[in-house]
């Protein structure tokens with residue numbers, strides 16, 4: 188096929204495809220196996236942690252019984268390594284018979300019976316990233332139909348073992364095939380990762396039309412370095428990425444790793460805060476059966492979740508990078524509210540940060556701020572009021588800021604109080620700004 192034919196075909200496909208089936212008006216929330224459980228298929232020696240139906244049932248039970256579902260964590264998503272190495276006699280993908288003896292449809296029923304939704308993984312290409320059967324252009328329709336027949340609610344469509352032309356054809360075709368099944372399924376596309384994540388190679392407006400969310404960048408790992416690297420890349424490229432997001436179309440900086448081995452409590456708060464600012468999917472990959480309370484409190488922080496799930500769906504931005512490695516992030520929210528995150532990328536000691544809302548481009552007016560992780564409220568702020576925050580190394584202070592006159596609206600939010608106040612606050616003469 189010549190380049191012109193490919194372009195024409197693409198134009199045709201994108202005219203006939205629209206993934207606007209009303210799903211994911213706010214970023215998806217749930218749990219996914221990959222970062223924590225990877226491709227552990229050793230059920231003999233590691234029965235608790237291997238990829239098999241019991242693991243997903245266990246996580247579904249935890250989501251329901253431990254208060255996750257009522258907060259919105261509803262998707263249980265199978266990642267790579269669920270498949271049998273061979274398709275069945277009708278050419279359909281099938282699960283590994285030993286690790287998923289009940290089949291995916293039965294697992295979907297178990298999950299649906301608990302008011303949750305099931306996600307599954309497939310790969311545009313000859314093989315998945317771990318070498319299981321892939322979905323090639325000629326099997327897209329049958330795979331979409333198979334997933335629909337099993338009652339799948341969400342597809343993560345990876346892109347290992349394919350070339351850019353196959354991806355350019357395959358991702359829109361899968362969108363069309365999912366739509367054609369008549370079953371509403373959320374569609375997560377890894378396409379951008381495989382073509383560098385940025386325009387002109389990535390067409391974010393086309394992606395927003397065909398996918399509900401997309402992975403833009405490298406895989407998250409269980410470390411603060413990895414979280415920082417992802418945040419840095421998203422912020423450095425925010426002019427290209429931030430406008431692409433909105434209800435039904437989300438950038439995906441990858442899973443929440445809170446509750447695993449790599450993050451301190453401060454770093455875990457930082458991941459939660461920054462994922463809320465970025466309007467990122469809140470998809471945890473951790474062991475919900477063994478989660479300490481600090482991780483649970485962070486992931487179940489109702490205000491952080493409410494900020495992430497704000498109905499306007501505007502992705503936030505990095506506003507400032509100070510020379511002393513303090514950064515400020517901001518996201519506009521409904522009801523004239525906003526969220527601010529003050530991140531310290533320092534590695535020495537808690538740093539004092541002096542600023543005012545005016546310095547952060549807020550309009551004149553009176554504001555209140557709720558400190559999301561300490562549960563304290565700052566009243567009597569106006570734009571020029573100077574305040575000082577203490578920010579822990581590789582930690583954040585996160586504020587939910589709202590105009591004073593609408594403060595009653597915040598009474599509907601049930602705040603999580605889990606730590607004493609961390610900041611000092613003082614009023615300064617109007618117009619007085621502290622220079623850093």
Ligand code: GLA
Nearest residue numbers: 221266267315316317345406
């Ligand atoms: C890729 C994806 C990961 C995960 C693995 C599975 O690396 O980016 O999120 O799905 O494949 O093999």
